[in-house]
Amino acid sequence: MRIDSHQHFWKYDPIKEYWITPEMSVIQKDFLPQDLKPLLQENNIEGCIAVQADQSENETHFLLQLANEYDFIKGVVGWVDFKKPDIEERLDYFSSFEKLKGFRHIFPAEADIDFMLRKDFCNGIQKLATFNFTYDIIVNPNQWPFVMEFINQFPEQRFVIDHLAKPDFKQPDFELWEKMIRSVAQNPNIFCKVSGLVTEAHWNNWKINDFKYALEVVIDAFGIERLMFGSDWPVCLVAGSYSEVHAVATHYFSTFSAEEQKKFWGENALRFYNL
Template identity: 55%
Template sequence: MNTRIDAHQHFWKFDPLRDSWIDATMRKIQRDFLPEDLLPLLTANKFEGCVAVQASQSEEETKFLLDLASKNDFIKGVVGWVDLRDKNVAKRLEYFSVHEKVKGFRHVVQGEPDDFMFRADLRNGIAALRQFDYTYDILIFHRQLPAAIDLVNHFHDQPFVIDHVAKPDIKAGNISSWKKDIQEIAKAENVSCKISGMVTEADWSSWKEDDLKPYLDVIFENFSTDKLMFGSDWPVCNVAANYNLIVKTLEDYIAQFSIEEQNKIWSENAKMFYRL
């Protein structure tokens, strides 16, 4: 089997003020998570590397991840943060473009109003990504998919990837409106999807593989094995599972596919999308 890439994980030095989203229900992850914590998990599960994704909205965060990446070869790429709404966004992108490991950017849109992706200043920032060959990670709740559909159709040649399968309400078993919107957004050739963050949308204490299966069926039917990539969402996944279980859950599901297709999901698609 080829070695694997974890296309979505986070590092942080826990700061209760900055990281206020990690509330009392998430006590398990109210601590530091750094490369030395992740490396044994990657090694045990045959991963050659990972993509570190921003968790807080500051350029300091991007620099923090780049510093870790410079000291740890297994961090193959960084998805950072810049203020895409800043009218000088091209200057900020140029500033980061000297760092080979910066592959793209993300904004925590799930925390913004539902019309956020229609904003002219944000779209100006998305347009600027193209000249630096940067990707954009779409982090949204399922109710924001209609706005995301409009965004990806507006920027045909911008590579987008949907994080956490757009956070459907797995816990309640709601699937129909999310499924309809996934069918629509998957038609856009410039959009990929990360198989990540699903267990945290399920019932943290009692989810089973069967709870995830209908949602996995939808993304595999619509995105195909050419546009899907694995992401652990570590350490956030720890509130509902652990690294080994996240990997095993996907291994079980994709056992039905050819080895070639499995390799695409585990590594080839991430390498191509992020130019690793």
């Protein structure tokens, strides 16, 4: 099964989706499963993982409802407040939803760049393994220094790095990013999503080869067994179509063996998210 491991849905609200700036006007509207389904079919993708884009339990329930209505949504990465004292009760509650596979917090939205190291937050993350939940890590470059300290606290927790940890393809100086990626990849419990590439490039002037070096690094660091495809739809539409994003990965991984391609396009996501 071919899986898109990273995409979003929302009913657009300018308050809730405050992060969608005027230059991103192309995504200032609703994006729902009926919009994504034909794109998946056109690109031979059989299922997807819906990832939270809002920091609320309402968002988690919204995505779970969509997953209940549309079978091609194979899993949900939701949100819960890990800082709350009742986090174990909330995780126990959410464990009753079969399609809820893990959680994420949007670290770049926090004023404190080391938010992920907060004691109360980490106390909540510690509870994830009890319920076999995964955790998606999204960070900006200024948060890279804290990633290793964060993940080293939880050697048994399954983590996945979203969007290759956002290297800057507009000014490709990959030295610090590469050092961080290679350090993180030494932990066998850490996976990485080949997603969100075009949004970190020049939106109107990127080329497929812009991403070659970074992809070579993550292949060498993680191996094919811990990488998975993600479109980051509809956010990717600010810089290209779904098919264009799909083509970036198709082009790069076309020289890999059929078995390796099966892992990247689906088997790794199936294994990581327990689909």
